[in-house]
Amino acid sequence: MGQAEVQPKDLYEVFQERAYAMVDGEKIRQCLQCGTCSASCPFGEGMDYNTRKMIAAMRGGDFDEILSGHGIWLCTSCYTCTVRCPAKIPLTDIMIPVLRETAMLYEKGVPSELQKALENVARYGNPFGESPRKRINWVKETGVPVKILQKDKKPVNVLLIPECFCAYHQRAKNIIISLAKILHKLNVDFGIIGPDEKCIGDSKRLAGEFGLFEMLIEHNAKQLKKYNFDIIVTPDPHAYNALINEYPKFGYRYKVLHHTQYLSQRLADLEALFQNEFPYKVTYHDPCYLGRRNKVFDAPREILKSINGLKLIEMPRTKEDALCCGGGGGGVWLDSFSKEYIKERPAEKRVKEAVATGAEVLAVACPIDITMFEDAVKVLNLEGKIRVMDISEILLEAIGG
Amino acid sequence: MKIFVFPEVYQGEVKEISFEILGLAQEIKEKTGGDLHVLLAGKGVKEFVPQFGLADKVLLLDNEKLEGVSPFIYQNILFQVLKDRAPELILFGHTSIGMDLAGFVALKLNFPMVAFCKNVKAENGHLMATSLICGGKILADVKIKDNKGVCLVLPGSYPAEKGKVEGTKEVEELSLSEIEEKIKFERFIIPEVEDIDITKENILVGVGRGIQNQENLEVAEELAQVLGGALAASRPVVDQGWLPLTRVVGRSGKSVKPKLYLSLGISGAPEHVEGMKDAGLIIAINTDPNAPIFQTAHYGVVGDIFDIVPALVEEIKARK
Amino acid sequence: MKIIVPIKMVPDLVEELEIDESGKRLDTSFLRFTINEADDHAIEEAVILKEKYGGEVTVIAPDIGEVDDVLYAAAAKGVDRLIKIMGDFEELDSHLYASILTEMIKDMQYDLILTGCEAITDLDGQTGIFLATNLSLPYIGLVSKYKKEDGSLCVNKEFPGGVYGEYKVELPAVLGVMAAEKPPRYVPVAKIRAAMKSAQIEEIDAPEIKVETGIEIEKMYVPEVGKGAEMIEGEPEEVAKKIAEALQNKGLL
Numbered sequence: 001m002g003q004a005e006v007q008p009k010d011l012y013e014v015f016q017e018r019a020y021a022m023v024d025g026e027k028i029r030q031c032l033q034c035g036t037c038s039a040s041c042p043f044g045e046g047m048d049y050n051t052r053k054m055i056a057a058m059r060g061g062d063f064d065e066i067l068s069g070h071g072i073w074l075c076t077s078c079y080t081c082t083v084r085c086p087a088k089i090p091l092t093d094i095m096i097p098v099l100r101e102t103a104m105l106y107e108k109g110v111p112s113e114l115q116k117a118l119e120n121v122a123r124y125g126n127p128f129g130e131s132p133r134k135r136i137n138w139v140k141e142t143g144v145p146v147k148i149l150q151k152d153k154k155p156v157n158v159l160l161i162p163e164c165f166c167a168y169h170q171r172a173k174n175i176i177i178s179l180a181k182i183l184h185k186l187n188v189d190f191g192i193i194g195p196d197e198k199c200i201g202d203s204k205r206l207a208g209e210f211g212l213f214e215m216l217i218e219h220n221a222k223q224l225k226k227y228n229f230d231i232i233v234t235p236d237p238h239a240y241n242a243l244i245n246e247y248p249k250f251g252y253r254y255k256v257l258h259h260t261q262y263l264s265q266r267l268a269d270l271e272a273l274f275q276n277e278f279p280y281k282v283t284y285h286d287p288c289y290l291g292r293r294n295k296v297f298d299a300p301r302e303i304l305k306s307i308n309g310l311k312l313i314e315m316p317r318t319k320e321d322a323l324c325c326g327g328g329g330g331g332v333w334l335d336s337f338s339k340e341y342i343k344e345r346p347a348e349k350r351v352k353e354a355v356a357t358g359a360e361v362l363a364v365a366c367p368i369d370i371t372m373f374e375d376a377v378k379v380l381n382l383e384g385k386i387r388v389m390d391i392s393e394i395l396l397e398a399i400g401g
Numbered sequence: 402m403k404i405f406v407f408p409e410v411y412q413g414e415v416k417e418i419s420f421e422i423l424g425l426a427q428e429i430k431e432k433t434g435g436d437l438h439v440l441l442a443g444k445g446v447k448e449f450v451p452q453f454g455l456a457d458k459v460l461l462l463d464n465e466k467l468e469g470v471s472p473f474i475y476q477n478i479l480f481q482v483l484k485d486r487a488p489e490l491i492l493f494g495h496t497s498i499g500m501d502l503a504g505f506v507a508l509k510l511n512f513p514m515v516a517f518c519k520n521v522k523a524e525n526g527h528l529m530a531t532s533l534i535c536g537g538k539i540l541a542d543v544k545i546k547d548n549k550g551v552c553l554v555l556p557g558s559y560p561a562e563k564g565k566v567e568g569t570k571e572v573e574e575l576s577l578s579e580i581e582e583k584i585k586f587e588r589f590i591i592p593e594v595e596d597i598d599i600t601k602e603n604i605l606v607g608v609g610r611g612i613q614n615q616e617n618l619e620v621a622e623e624l625a626q627v628l629g630g631a632l633a634a635s636r637p638v639v640d641q642g643w644l645p646l647t648r649v650v651g652r653s654g655k656s657v658k659p660k661l662y663l664s665l666g667i668s669g670a671p672e673h674v675e676g677m678k679d680a681g682l683i684i685a686i687n688t689d690p691n692a693p694i695f696q697t698a699h700y701g702v703v704g705d706i707f708d709i710v711p712a713l714v715e716e717i718k719a720r721k
Numbered sequence: 722m723k724i725i726v727p728i729k730m731v732p733d734l735v736e737e738l739e740i741d742e743s744g745k746r747l748d749t750s751f752l753r754f755t756i757n758e759a760d761d762h763a764i765e766e767a768v769i770l771k772e773k774y775g776g777e778v779t780v781i782a783p784d785i786g787e788v789d790d791v792l793y794a795a796a797a798k799g800v801d802r803l804i805k806i807m808g809d810f811e812e813l814d815s816h817l818y819a820s821i822l823t824e825m826i827k828d829m830q831y832d833l834i835l836t837g838c839e840a841i842t843d844l845d846g847q848t849g850i851f852l853a854t855n856l857s858l859p860y861i862g863l864v865s866k867y868k869k870e871d872g873s874l875c876v877n878k879e880f881p882g883g884v885y886g887e888y889k890v891e892l893p894a895v896l897g898v899m900a901a902e903k904p905p906r907y908v909p910v911a912k913i914r915a916a917m918k919s920a921q922i923e924e925i926d927a928p929e930i931k932v933e934t935g936i937e938i939e940k941m942y943v944p945e946v947g948k949g950a951e952m953i954e955g956e957p958e959e960v961a962k963k964i965a966e967a968l969q970n971k972g973l974l
Contacts, residue, residue, distance in 0.1 A: 104909045112641060113614050115907040122910055123755075124735065131736050133751065170688075170705050211911030336616030378711065412884070469886055473859045497863045497880055500838065500897070504850030505860070513935025514846040529939075535841045538738050539747070542940040543844070550935070553846075583859040583891045590877065590885040604973065628973070640900060646883040653863075653879050653899075661973050682971055684964060685950065691737060693944065700967060701950035702960050712961035720965055720974055 012063035037081035046341035047071030067108040077206040077329025100208025125198030144184040147191030155228035158190035163236035165367035172367035178392040202242035207330035237289035264299035275400035277309035283359035286322040287366035327368035347376035402435040405488040418494035420564030444468040454568030469586025472501035495553035507551040537693030556675040596647040604630025611666015615643040651676035669694025722776035728760035730785040754786025759837025765901035796920035797912040808927035819851035838862035838897030853895035862897025
């Protein structure tokens with residue numbers, strides 16, 4: 001049968017063996033079928049099998065049906081189910097990814113856009129299929145010196161990891177450009193690795209591509225070992241999450257701060273640089289992997305509150321209850337796929353929620369949030385009514401530059 | 402130069418590419434002297450003989466068995482015809498049909514071969530070709546040694562009008578010898594036309610891989626609507642199933658000549674360009690500054706279609 | 722069905738192509754090679770046919786670029802035999818490649834040879850048809866639908882305008898693949914890595930052959946960027962205005 005493995009008949013067995021071998025994986029067996037997870041799920045209404053039903057189906061002997069369905073591909077790994085599950089089942093980190101992995105290994109079908117993104121990461125180190133050499137193209141747009149360590153190996157204080165979206169995406173790159181300008185104004189000694197940096201991989205792990213994730217860890221850890229730095233700072237909550245929670249499982253530990261954490265630590269110095277007011281009502285959206293997953297709620301708010309003229313308003317679903325933008329966990333590549341199954345995207349719901357607070361600016365701290373929400377603003381015809389801005393962009397306006 | 406042209410004749414007509422390569426052959430002949438022969442082989446093709454006024458001789462092979470242009474039969478015919486006639490330059494269209502025949506002929510006659518030709522000419526006593534390779538990103542000027550060669554010419558490289566000369570000089574009728582039917586033509590399958598005919602539209606908005614997913618078609622659809630036009634596509638979009646086959650422009654699809662062709666996220670590989678290069682006004686938007694489409698377009702924008710198209714829709718609405 | 726799939730490695734167009742100092746060939750410093758897209762479809766179709774009708778699939782590739790990755794991915798899909806042709810392939814034109822393949826394949830057992838109908842580097846012609854001619858096998862290209870029928874294969878060949886021609890091809894034969902009947906499947910990295918451990922790549926030295934293409938590249942160059950197109954610049958709103966103006970001026974609105 002070729003050089004590939006012989007296909008076993010019982011995919012449920014395959015799934016169990018794999019999931020239960022992971023830490024806390026066996027908790028899946030403790031499911032009470034209470035339905036808290038599926039009721040909390042932003043995509044639950046659109047799934048053929050939602051999380052509760054997936055476990056019921058497994059127990060009922062319908063495992064293969066789950067794999068051929070679309071429910072497993074609608075999850076955007078927002079973590080709400082995991083945080084709320086009374087049985088503490090690792091739904092987001094284990095159950096869904098292993099279901100996806102099983103589907104991929106046994107050719108039950110992967111949505112084609114996600115397939116392309118995964119193939120691109122494996123080959124080019126980014127999901128866009130752009131040349132690795134273009135990973136540093138954003139640097140010349142900053143107008144400030146940015147050290148590229150693989151070209152000039154010198155020790156730095158801060159290693160900046162832009163991650164793929166900030167490096168390549170037309171809109172998101174403004175986040176890293178703003179951040180670089182701010183760091184320059186603060187006289188921070190910082191640098192980036194350069195084109196050798198590849199996707200940190202968190203969303204690939206969540207998409208079920210553990211093999212790809214491991215390959216990326218091996219590569220990035222090797223890169224990081226080459227250079228001398230004190231801390232890693234990243235504007236990408238998924239990169240942040242992988243570096244503090246996943247890479248250590250493989251023995252790689254780093255001191256990592258999300259850019260809002262770093263900047264809130266430098267608030268005194270930043271305040272000295274403020275030149276402009278930011279006289280707008282601002283509401284802040286907690287990114288799933290900064291807020292709910294890693295409990296970083298205050299740092300971004302401290303920054304916003306320090307800016308003159310800025311009025312901070314909270315949305316009803318705030319902090320741990322924030323509504324996912326729909327882009328994480330591979331979701332940004334499944335956007336058109338999911339449109340077939342749900343009436344209104346979570347991003348559109350969230351933008352409406354923001355507008356309802358009276359806010360003029362929706363502040364975010366994640367490059368995927370910015371792309372998903374700006375898209376939603378266009379779809380809802382709310383351009384001119386509400387701006388979507390990363391905290392670094394708001395800060396830069398306050399600083400002037 | 403003894404030039405030999407292979408026109409494509411099937412489904413009841415002589416295809417445009419035939420006239421393009423005829424015109425090209427004539428231009429070479431005018432420079433080098435010599436003669437121009439044409440092999441007209443197919444079912445019911447006798448009536449087309451007068452369309453080949455430029456040919457010094459038409460070799461006619463009209464036979465029922467030739468309806469479907471079976472490569473196996475045609476390879477044989479070509480070899481039988483050419484092996485004793487000492488041709489020097491043999492021209493085919495770089496098409497689905499040409500690609501089934503030219504390589505065989507080249508090897509059997511031990512002739513050099515050049516594919517992807519944008520141009521073939523005689524220069525300073527040498528036979529030269531210019532080819533567009535690597536998806537349209539690279540041009541190569543090639544010298545054909547010993548001035549004997551087989552060339553596959555890309556559709557759209559030469560004006561078909563120059564090849565359309567009525568008349569008949571000499572006709573030699575050939576007969577079909579017994580050939581095994583190793584490749585047997587069964588039938589043509591014509592797509593069900595429950596869709597519009599893009600060749601009849603005045604305004605087309607072409608979408609390529611840059612549209613990224615089916616849902617984004619909405620963006621292009623809105624533009625088409627506000628312009629009063631229709632959507633067309635490059636091959637990859639149709640392969641994904643986002644638009645039907647009837648919308649493909651290019652080698653596997655249709656040749657269109659709308660007044661306006663707005664291309665969104667299409668790279669412009671030869672297989673697509675051959676189908677739309679004659680549009681009245683071509684405007685291309687692509688994020689890649691080196692996209693080959695900018696060679697063919699009248700106006701080009703290096704940018705994101707998702708930023709530009711919505712803005713364009715607004716501008717157009719405002720002006721209507 | 723015993724199927725052989727010869728594939729080509731071609732420059733990856735994701736990287737910008739540059740011409741080297743000689744002005745006659747591509748600069749290889751930043752060049753990466755990837756499997757020719759149509760050949761990727763050929764591998765997929767071969768595996769699909771094997772899954773439907775049983776048999777064995779062999780992939781043959783030249784030692785160029787990241788060819789090992791390509792071969793292991795093929796093994797992960799279900800390809801049985803992986804052959805890598807060893808040699809110094811600075812320039813591997815279709816004539817030479819076809820002749821090397823002919824030498825290797827002529828003594829092999831097979832019912833069908835599937836290969837991409839065309840590659841972006843086919844300046845001197847297409848490998849598939851050369852191979853078929855050398856082996857005296859029937860050849861038909863731009864095929865995208867396939868069905869086995871005792872000793873022959875019923876295929877659909879693409880013509881312009883979305884038209885297909887249906888043909889019955891007697892085996893053994895060479896088919897020039899345009900597309901597989903389904904888009905190439907996804908192969909998880911873990912499967913490829915498993916294949917790297919279990920699969921064997923047979924390394925066979927290229928036979929000593931010299932083949933003349935009969936053509937000589939005098940100059941290779943990148944078409945002038947924007948030559949032909951007047952480039953419009955600016956922010957999306959500005960660009961939109963300029964385009965709308967152009968359309969209005971031409972009476973298209």
